[in-house]
Amino acid sequence: MTLVVQKYGGTSVADADRIRAVADHVVRTRRRGHDVVVVVSAMGRSTDELLQLAGQISAEPPARELDMLVSAGERISMSLLCMAIWDLGEPASSFTGSQAGIVTDTTHGKAKILEIRADRVTEALEQGKIVVVAGFQGVSTEKEVTTMGRGASDLTAVALAAALDADMCEIYTDVAGVYTADPRIVPEARRLKALAYEEMLEMAATGGRVLAARSVEYARNFDVALHVRSSFTWEPGTWVKKEEEVEKAILSGVTHDTSEAKVTVVGVPDKPGIAARLFRALADEAVNVDMIEQNVSVTGLADISFTFPKADLSVATRITEQIADELGAARVVSDADIARISLIGAGMKSHPGVAATMFETLAAEGLNIEMISTSPIRISCVVRAADVEKGVRALHSAFELDTAPA
Amino acid sequence: MTLVVQKYGGTSVADADRIRAVADHVVRTRRRGHDVVVVVSAMGRSTDELLQLAGQISAEPPARELDMLVSAGERISMSLLCMAIWDLGEPASSFTGSQAGIVTDTTHGKAKILEIRADRVTEALEQGKIVVVAGFQGVSTEKEVTTMGRGASDLTAVALAAALDADMCEIYTDVAGVYTADPRIVPEARRLKALAYEEMLEMAATGGRVLAARSVEYARNFDVALHVRSSFTWEPGTWVKKEEEVEKAILSGVTHDTSEAKVTVVGVPDKPGIAARLFRALADEAVNVDMIEQNVSVTGLADISFTFPKADLSVATRITEQIADELGAARVVSDADIARISLIGAGMKSHPGVAATMFETLAAEGLNIEMISTSPIRISCVVRAADVEKGVRALHSAFELDTAPA
Numbered sequence: 001m002t003l004v005v006q007k008y009g010g011t012s013v014a015d016a017d018r019i020r021a022v023a024d025h026v027v028r029t030r031r032r033g034h035d036v037v038v039v040v041s042a043m044g045r046s047t048d049e050l051l052q053l054a055g056q057i058s059a060e061p062p063a064r065e066l067d068m069l070v071s072a073g074e075r076i077s078m079s080l081l082c083m084a085i086w087d088l089g090e091p092a093s094s095f096t097g098s099q100a101g102i103v104t105d106t107t108h109g110k111a112k113i114l115e116i117r118a119d120r121v122t123e124a125l126e127q128g129k130i131v132v133v134a135g136f137q138g139v140s141t142e143k144e145v146t147t148m149g150r151g152a153s154d155l156t157a158v159a160l161a162a163a164l165d166a167d168m169c170e171i172y173t174d175v176a177g178v179y180t181a182d183p184r185i186v187p188e189a190r191r192l193k194a195l196a197y198e199e200m201l202e203m204a205a206t207g208g209r210v211l212a213a214r215s216v217e218y219a220r221n222f223d224v225a226l227h228v229r230s231s232f233t234w235e236p237g238t239w240v241k242k243e244e245e246v247e248k249a250i251l252s253g254v255t256h257d258t259s260e261a262k263v264t265v266v267g268v269p270d271k272p273g274i275a276a277r278l279f280r281a282l283a284d285e286a287v288n289v290d291m292i293e294q295n296v297s298v299t300g301l302a303d304i305s306f307t308f309p310k311a312d313l314s315v316a317t318r319i320t321e322q323i324a325d326e327l328g329a330a331r332v333v334s335d336a337d338i339a340r341i342s343l344i345g346a347g348m349k350s351h352p353g354v355a356a357t358m359f360e361t362l363a364a365e366g367l368n369i370e371m372i373s374t375s376p377i378r379i380s381c382v383v384r385a386a387d388v389e390k391g392v393r394a395l396h397s398a399f400e401l402d403t404a405p406a
Numbered sequence: 407m408t409l410v411v412q413k414y415g416g417t418s419v420a421d422a423d424r425i426r427a428v429a430d431h432v433v434r435t436r437r438r439g440h441d442v443v444v445v446v447s448a449m450g451r452s453t454d455e456l457l458q459l460a461g462q463i464s465a466e467p468p469a470r471e472l473d474m475l476v477s478a479g480e481r482i483s484m485s486l487l488c489m490a491i492w493d494l495g496e497p498a499s500s501f502t503g504s505q506a507g508i509v510t511d512t513t514h515g516k517a518k519i520l521e522i523r524a525d526r527v528t529e530a531l532e533q534g535k536i537v538v539v540a541g542f543q544g545v546s547t548e549k550e551v552t553t554m555g556r557g558a559s560d561l562t563a564v565a566l567a568a569a570l571d572a573d574m575c576e577i578y579t580d581v582a583g584v585y586t587a588d589p590r591i592v593p594e595a596r597r598l599k600a601l602a603y604e605e606m607l608e609m610a611a612t613g614g615r616v617l618a619a620r621s622v623e624y625a626r627n628f629d630v631a632l633h634v635r636s637s638f639t640w641e642p643g644t645w646v647k648k649e650e651e652v653e654k655a656i657l658s659g660v661t662h663d664t665s666e667a668k669v670t671v672v673g674v675p676d677k678p679g680i681a682a683r684l685f686r687a688l689a690d691e692a693v694n695v696d697m698i699e700q701n702v703s704v705t706g707l708a709d710i711s712f713t714f715p716k717a718d719l720s721v722a723t724r725i726t727e728q729i730a731d732e733l734g735a736a737r738v739v740s741d742a743d744i745a746r747i748s749l750i751g752a753g754m755k756s757h758p759g760v761a762a763t764m765f766e767t768l769a770a771e772g773l774n775i776e777m778i779s780t781s782p783i784r785i786s787c788v789v790r791a792a793d794v795e796k797g798v799r800a801l802h803s804a805f806e807l808d809t810a811p812a
Binding site: 016019020050053054056057058059060061062064065066068069071072073075076078079080082083084086087092093094099120143 | 422425426456459460462463464465466467468470471472474475477478479481482484485486488489490492493498499500505526549
């Protein structure tokens, strides 16, 4: 008998009708002869509603009590889903993160999984039951209820799939899989049949919002095959697995991200240690720097540019201005109107020329490239935010991403 | 240092403002030098809303999952209350029934407390924290989440007070205490300063809805002094304690109850075992019979009347008609329009004549007494439902219950 772990997000269980539809799908999976473990998020926007309630009570609610509060959300969705499964004639038991043995560290609100002690889950499976587990939550080594941050229900599913040695882990969501580009921008965007963990990680890091990076990392580390698919259409979606198991294509997709801002220090006298000085100061204020680029001109003056989340724009500008002053730099330029466009593909490693084609394509559209960064399977360009959709469409077409590889 | 257990019902924590008001009161209690354990119900009507959601999913939801579902309600209220307490500058920790060591049997939906293992509560108190515990819920000997039925948050509070050897147990509710009669019917009804456990039990059994009988029994068995009071006025309310500790009055109050119906079997040939036959058949169908009265006339024919919850009227009538047929009784009369009026007072034991005065008072008002039942500290009369308010007012006045005993 194979074991399938299925994870359903908040929109998939948003109301009684949706919960019944999910139960129906779970029961069908069961009746095709699989053992089934279901991981479920809180219904619709219920976590946000609980947080709002907390906000009415306290400006700075203690983290332990916030975790106690929001963990109620999955308790509700998981027990309702079990009721719906029983109603269709199959036995089911729900387990909180604690009951399912999701043991975490003691960091409330963004706990890390330390260990899975899934004895109660295994026992229930052996009794022939469908098991429903609360996503997003666990129990700390100090026996406190913890939560693991936004999107952590995926992580619960992957971790359980790894611990139970499941045959696959299906992530049901409100999109039909992973696309070659955002379909809202590129109508010809094509759903990928499969891509490698590393490609998915690069996509997650550059604006693809389908799966959170840490779930993909966990899946890669424990070799858990992921199947991302829609709970609205029930059609096959996109597999995420080992590179060797994925049919080779040069490129998997083009992503974009408008969530970052850029700061440039212009005309810094080029001396050892200036970059260290600046980025230590930014790190001390928890500014999460992403891309960094430094150019030294023949005059001996350097320009340093870096990107980071827009929310940190004022703190990053303030710190950079202080340091620029100390270093005798000419000036500091902040810029919130940037976007990053990235090409991702494991096949890039063996196909030189992708970068050149990318730059030519953007140039032909009149886009100025302000920064470039690369990894073995990714090329990213920073451009004007206003140009991002045009750039994404041009690249998608230039690399013929709308056509499946032969 | 004294230890106070305070219990707040659903209306006391119905919204963010009410929760903040409760936190303020809890913190004041703490700052007067008490250790405080708070037991809290789910917010307002949230338990009903969760049950409604379950009803949309399944006509017969499994009991285990129902308990998992509704236990989310206290999880929400208790964590919010802790946040509000922290916000006022005092440390607080919330504990689910399971974490607080409320160990129950395995009867989902109406579990019985077997044991209290309050180690985590004690530890938190020793750390100087205010402890907030979820009412109504526990963990079974099989490690399953259980709930203990409507009104069981009082029971949680009393059981914790007993286990922790608390100095008092305050039950905060939406009424200001226990009254000599229902103030909606008798405007002159007076709040009692104190009454004995036994009197409170008789009141609970005859229509007084302030405290559930099993909480009072638990308090009596473990000698926990209860203080019933309002979370809206914060005024002193009514103490419930040992009879020896309560100032003697002949009567404590008059209660009424219109929730029962009556069935009478007329003209049963009087043979040994007829009552046994009838009430066994009713018990087998789970009809919860309250008062029973049997009269044998000189003709050798008996009349048997009994009362029971109105919801059981059709099943009780059906069973009684079957048995009446077998026994050769003349006929069966069902009656849903009855009410019971009861006088309650521990002083009754040493004051003969209360019953006579009661019957005279009702007669003077033109009320026909259809059944009578007594205990050492209670006299109940069944009358027409339409007459109940008139009867209660007349008795309240005849026994001068509006005047505190000298």
